[in-house]
Amino acid sequence: MTAINAAGSHAGEATGVKTPKKAALASWIGSAVEYYDFFIYGTAAALIFPKIFFSSVNPHAAAIASFATFGVAYIARPFGAVALGHVGDKFGRKKVLTFTLLLMGFSTFLIGCLPTYDQAGLLAPVLLVVARLLQGISAAGEQAGANSMTLEHAPPHRRAFFTSFTLSGTQAGLILATLVFIPITRLPEADLLSWAWRIPFFLSVGVVAVGFWVRRSLPETPVFLEETKKHETAKIPFVILFQDHWADVLRIIFAALISVVSTIFSVFTLSYAVNTMKIDRPTMLTVLVLANLVALAAIPLWAILADRIGRKPVFILGALGCAVLIWPYIWAISQGNLPLIFALGILLSGIVYSASNGVWPALYGEMFDTRVRLSGMAIGTQIGFALGGFAPTISAALLGDGPNGWVPVAVFTSVTAIVAALSAATARETFKTPMSELGRK
Known part of the structure; x- marks a missing residue:
C-alpha cells in the first residue's frame, strides 16, 4: 500500500x-490566520487603544493599561493550555486545531464590535479584557497543536524543517496584520479613532474561513492513531506529564522567555518610537513588515541547519544574539x-531571532512522548510566554x-534572552532520536 509510510520508513518510527x-x-x-488575529490586537494596543478604551487624562497611564490588556491574554493561556492539552493528547490534535481557529475568529470579530470609553465608560475596557482572554485561550492550544501535528507527520531527520512552518505562519500572520494597519494609520486621526480601527478586526472572518477550509481535511497523525488503536492514550495527560516530565516543562518555561524579544x-x-520619539507610524510598521518578510526565509533555513547540527546550538545562538542586538536597536530608535x-x-x-523562533517547535516537542506532547508544549510555552506577553x-x-531612559528595557530584554539560552543548554539533544524514543528516559 503506497500510502503507508509515504514520507519514508525509518527504524523506530511509527507506521501509518x-x-x-x-x-x-x-x-x-x-497559524497565519490565528496570529493575524492575535497581532492586530498588539498593533492596536500600541497605537490606538490607549486613546479610545482608556481615559485620556494621563497618556502614559493609558499606554500602560493598554499594554496590560495585551498581556492579559497570557494569563488565560496557561489555563487554556491545560484544557486544550488534555483534549489534544486524549482525543486528537485535529480537534484542538479546529476549536482554536474558530474561537480566535469569534473573539477577534467581537473586539471590532466593542463600544469605546467615550461611549460606554469602564464597561468598554472590561469587555475588551473579556475578548482578549478568549484570544488567549485560543492561542494556548494553537501553536502546540500545530507543532505536534507537523512533528508527528514529518519524515525522519527533517522534523525541525517541517515544524518550522508553524512559526513561518506566525510571521506571515504578523506581516498580514501590519500590512492591514499601514493604510489605515494614514487616515485622518478622527477617522482612525472613530471607525477605521475596526476594519482589521472585522476582516478576521474572511481569514478564519480560509484557515478552516484548509484544515478540515487534514488527517490525524499516525503515532496518535497508533496509540488510540492500542488504547495507550493517557487518561489524564496532565498527571503523567508532571510525574515523568516536570523537569522538561520547567526547562521549556525558561527557554520560552525568548518570546520577550x-x-x-x-x-x-x-509604541516607544511613535509615541515617545515621534517617528511616524507607517515607517515603524514598515520596519516590522520587512523584518518579518526576512524571517519567512530565515526560519526554514535555520531549521534545516538544526536538522544537520542539532536544535540546541541554533537556539542558543539566536537567543544570545538577541541579548546583544536589542541594545543598538533601541539606541537607534532613541536617536x-x-x-x-x-x-x-x-x-x-x-x-x-528567527534562529530560536524557528527551532523551538522541534526542540520542545521532542522532549515528550506522544501521550503528553501537546500538553507538555502547551503548558511549558504558555507559562513562559506569559512574561513575554507582559x-x-x-x-x-x-x-x-x-x-538613556531606554536602558532598563534593554537590560530586561537581554536578561530574559540569556536565561532562555541557559535553559536550552540543559536540554537533551534529540535531532537524531527516532520518534518512538522521544521522551523516553
Whole structure:
C-alpha cells in the first residue's frame, strides 16, 4: 500500500499515513490566520487603544493599561493550555486545531464590535479584557497543536524543517496584520479613532474561513492513531506529564522567555518610537513588515541547519544574539536614526531571532512522548510566554526619562534572552532520536 509510510520508513518510527507537506501547509495557514488575529490586537494596543478604551487624562497611564490588556491574554493561556492539552493528547490534535481557529475568529470579530470609553465608560475596557482572554485561550492550544501535528507527520531527520512552518505562519500572520494597519494609520486621526480601527478586526472572518477550509481535511497523525488503536492514550495527560516530565516543562518555561524579544520588538519599541520619539507610524510598521518578510526565509533555513547540527546550538545562538542586538536597536530608535532602525530591526528580528523562533517547535516537542506532547508544549510555552506577553507593560513601567531612559528595557530584554539560552543548554539533544524514543528516559 503506497500510502503507508509515504514520507519514508525509518527504524523506530511509527507506521501509518504521513502527510508532511499537507500538515505543514495546514499549520502554516492556520497559524497565519490565528496570529493575524492575535497581532492586530498588539498593533492596536500600541497605537490606538490607549486613546479610545482608556481615559485620556494621563497618556502614559493609558499606554500602560493598554499594554496590560495585551498581556492579559497570557494569563488565560496557561489555563487554556491545560484544557486544550488534555483534549489534544486524549482525543486528537485535529480537534484542538479546529476549536482554536474558530474561537480566535469569534473573539477577534467581537473586539471590532466593542463600544469605546467615550461611549460606554469602564464597561468598554472590561469587555475588551473579556475578548482578549478568549484570544488567549485560543492561542494556548494553537501553536502546540500545530507543532505536534507537523512533528508527528514529518519524515525522519527533517522534523525541525517541517515544524518550522508553524512559526513561518506566525510571521506571515504578523506581516498580514501590519500590512492591514499601514493604510489605515494614514487616515485622518478622527477617522482612525472613530471607525477605521475596526476594519482589521472585522476582516478576521474572511481569514478564519480560509484557515478552516484548509484544515478540515487534514488527517490525524499516525503515532496518535497508533496509540488510540492500542488504547495507550493517557487518561489524564496532565498527571503523567508532571510525574515523568516536570523537569522538561520547567526547562521549556525558561527557554520560552525568548518570546520577550518578540513582544518588545513588535509592541513596545513600536509604541516607544511613535509615541515617545515621534517617528511616524507607517515607517515603524514598515520596519516590522520587512523584518518579518526576512524571517519567512530565515526560519526554514535555520531549521534545516538544526536538522544537520542539532536544535540546541541554533537556539542558543539566536537567543544570545538577541541579548546583544536589542541594545543598538533601541539606541537607534532613541536617536531617530532611520537607516540604523531598518538595518538593526531586520538583523535582530528577521535573522537572529528567527534562529530560536524557528527551532523551538522541534526542540520542545521532542522532549515528550506522544501521550503528553501537546500538553507538555502547551503548558511549558504558555507559562513562559506569559512574561513575554507582559513584557511591553513591564517595559513601559521601566522606561525612564531622558536620552538613556531606554536602558532598563534593554537590560530586561537581554536578561530574559540569556536565561532562555541557559535553559536550552540543559536540554537533551534529540535531532537524531527516532520518534518512538522521544521522551523516553
